[in-house]
Amino acid sequence: MLTKFETKSNRVKGLSFHSKRPWILASLHSGVIQLWDYRMGTLVDRFDEHDGPVRGVHFHKSQPLFVSGGDDYKIKVWNYKLHRCLFTLLGHLDYIRTVQFHHEYPWIVSASDDQTIRIWNWQSRTCISVLTGHNHYVMCASFHPKEDLIVSASLDQTVRVWDIGALRKKTVSPADDILRLSQMNTDFFGGVDAVVKYVLEGHDRGVNWASFHPTLPLIVSGADDRQVKIWRMNDTKAWEVDTLRGHTNNVSCVLFHARQDIIVSNSEDKSIRIWDATKRTSLQAFRREHDRLWILSVHPEINLLAAGHDNGMIVFKLERERPAFSVSGDSLFYVKDRFLRVYEYSIQKDTQLIPIRRPGSNSLNQGPRTLSYSPTENAVLVCSDMDGGSYELYIVPKDSHGRGDTVQEAKRGSGGSALFVARNRFAVLERSSNQVSVKNLKNEIVKKSILPLAVDAIFYAGTGNLLCRAEDRVVLFDLQQRIVLGDLQTSSVRYVVWSQDMESVALLSKHSIVIADKKLAHRCTLRETIRVKSGAWDDNGVFIYTTLTHIKYCLPNGDSGIIKTLDLPMYITKIYGSTIFCLDRDGKIRPIIINSTEYVFKLSLQRKRYDQVMSMIRNSELCGQAMIAYLQQKGFPQVALYFVKDERTRFNLALESGNIEKALESAKKIDEKDHWYRLGVEALRQGNAGIVEYAYQRTKNFSRLSFHYLITGNLDKLSKMVKIAEVKNDVMGQFHDSLYIGDVGERVKILENAGHLPLAYLTASAHGLHDTAERLAAELGENVPSLPQGRKASLLIPPSPVLCAGDWPLLMISKGIFEGSLDETVRDAHEDYEEAAVADWGEALDIGEVENLQNGDISMVLEEENMEEENEEGGWDLEDLDLPPETPKTAATARSSVFVTPTPGMPVSQIWVQKSSLAAEHAAAGNFDTAMRLLSRQLGIRNFSPLKSLFHDIHMGSHTYLRAFSSAPVISVAVERGWSESASPNVRGPPALVFNFSQLENKLKVGYKATTAGKFSEALGQFLAILCTIPLIVVETRREVDEVKELIIIVKEYVLGLQMELKRRELKDNPVRQQELAAYFTHCKLQTPHLRLALLNAMTVCYKAQNLSTAATFARRLLETNPTAENQEKLARQILHVAEKNMKDAIDLNYDFRNPFVVCGATYVPIYRGQKDITCPYCSSHFVPSQQGQLCTVCNLAELGSDASGLLCSPTQIR
């Protein structure tokens, strides 16, 4: 039993689930009806109008109504939206036991101690039928979920089934007057609307409860005889099927489960019992200490039950509904029904893999709980609670997709939890001995480790480590060293989710999430009021999780928020971008697309990725008060600025972020004195004189304005201020202003006008305005004040300001982040932000190190403790150290006498040599001598110096180097060709060669390109390199052998042609030979574009030498190739045109194009058909016979005319 919610209250007598909302009604013995939200655990409402116990309560399926019936004989219909009772149905003459709405009609059925069952129409608010027949209290009555039936249970020891078909017919066609008349008659005579269909007798005490099966024609009843009985009915009769015995006191309520094939009953014996409805056996019993149970209710849609007892109620479910799953790379492994399935995210393919053992239904909650998968071994561990915790190990055959129904015999074992800790090792928790045993795939124990503290569950924590859950903490335990690597205080972790890079871990508890790093250093804790269900990390390091009701996110700093609400609980398996893959409770995979804008935005802010922030703001994908508050709180008022429309908020934010321009903008719109004042203060702080002035002007704060002008040295404005003050009759202001300006005359005048004649006089005389002074003295008469003596007066002139115009040096305000770029969309400031971000990264790193240090300390302490133990043992050793000095010697001698060193084996390279007759493989083995001999025999190669580097490379590439034991010599390992997964070990393959055919093809392309570009010597180099490499090429198939042979021919033609062409270019002063060579070049087998170029070349050369007839033949041949370049065609036609007028050759050439010929590779003379020649045994170039015994000038490898067996470049040729 998994308790989901519990209340403490008076005795609960009635319960009802709401069909859609997470609500439950509980009617109490005290007369109160409570409405609870069982998901949030809060009391939503309470209804207190009944007098005395309320025994029956029921929600309406669709309307915001519920009905209750109590010991005050009243049936009340309530509207929970309006929080009040709508009306009361009166009629019963005794306590009301149960009330129920009809699922379709506006009816209520009620059962009462007055021995009747009544059906009420709650729309007309009348009783439409009274069912009499029971001759004791009717304890319960309920409608059939589909048919026109009612079942009732009574203390008269019977269960009755009533047919209300007639009543329904009446309601369906009430318009029929005649019918209604007859009905009225029947009504009058005691009602035949509802007749007893069956009376079920069998209980020998009063029956407390009876209820229908939701789909089958079954009834279950519970009675004071402590028995539960199952009844079956058909159209004509009903009979007892079976009796379930087990309760030790009155059975108070019994129900069929809505979704499972079980019966749930409760009793005054303080227990709830679960029965198998088909096998009719007891599955489980849940006992309570003190509370007798009174009522049960089953949720109509989801897998929930509720039970009411003496001191409250519980909401619970019988089995967990979380599908067991495990994510590995791109795949999700999960259990659905009784199959292990795999879902591949990238291709969205769902495959059934293997059937797994179906848990026997002899008890509940035995299904798979967790999965652990080892990708390299393709093995799955399925853990369940069966037999107090056990696991099954399945190896998934590679080709098992969708195959078979036969259950593979799994390797089993018992243990709290089991999971893979390495690719072929899994750890099993043995709770009784507090040990972890590590097993291999044969289910054999490899080793055991005693855990450092009492552990009740283990979780994955990377290869070789375990996360162990103890009562109030989790520890990171290294299985190999048997030490604790990390430790974190957190209670009852249920699930552990590692990030992809294994750097962060989320520990999910029932109501909290703790994020920690890989050393279990605490990063942040989130608390949730609603149960946390699952979670996964996205690529940005954001943890996305689900609660019962929401998908939420948690940023690395602990900020969290809601992404989406959920109708049904979901279990997140993996996150790809904005798609969250979830599993629902039915084991269906549901991709959910979310809007990640909010958290990506916050994350960008946090990481100071302001470019992203800006682009998001520009696209304005988010806004709202919450975001503004967040930004303000996190110290980003300047960003918040862009989300606000309200000017006052905007103004405040602008001031906060020091964005004076924005503040001014808003201030202008608001135009209130207070705002201007604050703007002035901020502007002054920043030193923005212009805005200070403007603000003072707007606030009409003249004295500040004057002073402002004074210090900014704006004397013009200051004198204007004098005028203004004069106009405003502000004498003091006027005086100050003139004092600031240093205008003594003005001051005197002001003093005079103000009637301060003595002061005016003093001022005038002190500043040497004698005329005025005299005049004033005259006015003052004898009251002329005496000037202080002995002091020298000086004119008071305000100091000249440091800066006369414009702004002062402005305070550095951290602006420019968003302002410029956002307003003007200038994008040049990015780099600065990057730097800022980098700087902050640095800091973050420092913090990390500090944390590491702390961790280090902890482990040091631990090690110290351990050391002490070691030391103690060390003390023991000392004593018996001296005893056996002789034994080692004997051991040593024994060793040398018995052991016989094996003879060294054969190195792989030697095996290669023995097996092969390919020169390349001999070269790879380092056996150059035999390699050369082979080449000379096969291809007549005599000149090996061009092959030196190739031999060298091929030999170097044949072994890799493996540093094995420190300071010992390196192991060199032979690299073999054509490795495959299925190759059997210890069977040596041929050596891997550094040259392959495709490399040559690439070289050929490079050569072609160089030829086209006219870089002949470069091209020649490439082609010669190909010719040199071919003897050391090994290919696998016959077809490739032919290709290699073809390649030799192609390349040798080019080599010959290019050699001739290069020769021609050297011969500047021999036009005849030039023409000849150009002509021979056109007879090499070239690619068409190259042939065209050669022809063009020959044509031009001959034309220049006035060999028009020959030139014409080239032109004709050129035209025959259909040149793609227009100028080639044009030129050819022109030459043809000219030549046709004068078909003559100026000079005789050794060139007869009509007579087929080959060109000698050494002398470059044509060898016409029929003439004698010799060939190169390797490249098959032709030579004049006089070259016999010379080195081939084309390939520069083979001796001309020597005997050779031919190219051997594939093992297929030998077989």
Next chain:
Amino acid sequence: MAAGGPDPLFGLRNSFYLGAYQAAINNSDIPSLSTDDAVERDSIVYRSYIALGSYQLVINEIDSSAATPLQAVKLLALYLSNPNNKEMTISSLQEWLGDPAIGNNPILRLVAGIIFMHEQDYNEALKHTNAGGTMDLHALNVQIFLKMHRSDYAEKQLRIMQQIDEDHTLTQLANAWLNLAVGGSKIQEAYLIFQDFSEKYQMTSLILNGKAVCCMHMGTFDEAESLLLEALNKDAKDPETLANLVVCSLHLGKPSSRYLSQLTLSHPDHILVKRAKSAEESFDRAVQTNA
């Protein structure tokens, strides 16, 4: 292996075996060690210094009063530091090995094994190491047998190691060496072993090289190259990285001469350099005979 208390030297040994020599040296300050453990700790630290090429430091720091294992380590340093010392060190080594009081010391035997391996006198090496006794000795045996191309014997040694502690780092490593030597499908297992190490411990050039070698044997030279370049980033002078880069570049058709000359300059004694040299000679000789 009996379920004893935590092993204080575990981390140190692991670092050493996996080629994180500097880490081993840096983390050697382990408090409250027993005398035996302290000697072992010191020997690992000095062996790490040797692996890093700091022979003289080892020779200077170990004085004549130090324990036998450390003297043995010093002998190794002497042997490796100067080719002229070889004969002298070997003779003192023989002398010590003959001494019944210390001749059975596992570290001394280990050093003997290593030195005779360098001398390519496998017979003599095995004489001292074949009895085993420590994981180090068994692992060395595996390596000697592999050097002798007797993978059957190597496998027997490995079985012994697996019986002692299947999950021991040296067992795993030796398993990988053997897998590489026998080739075929075993290569993949070797790769997985190195892969496990790379997930579990800090990446060292030894692990990266191991992975790269597996990749080369499986024909994925591109991956091998990126692994080797990563190793080169960690330690630009690591001889095996350079040697394997030469091999890898050759197979990829990329220029390899720079790596080769780097290796030749820094480690003229490396097996690849030697092979290159002898190849040159044998080529010239072969040209002579085939002329």
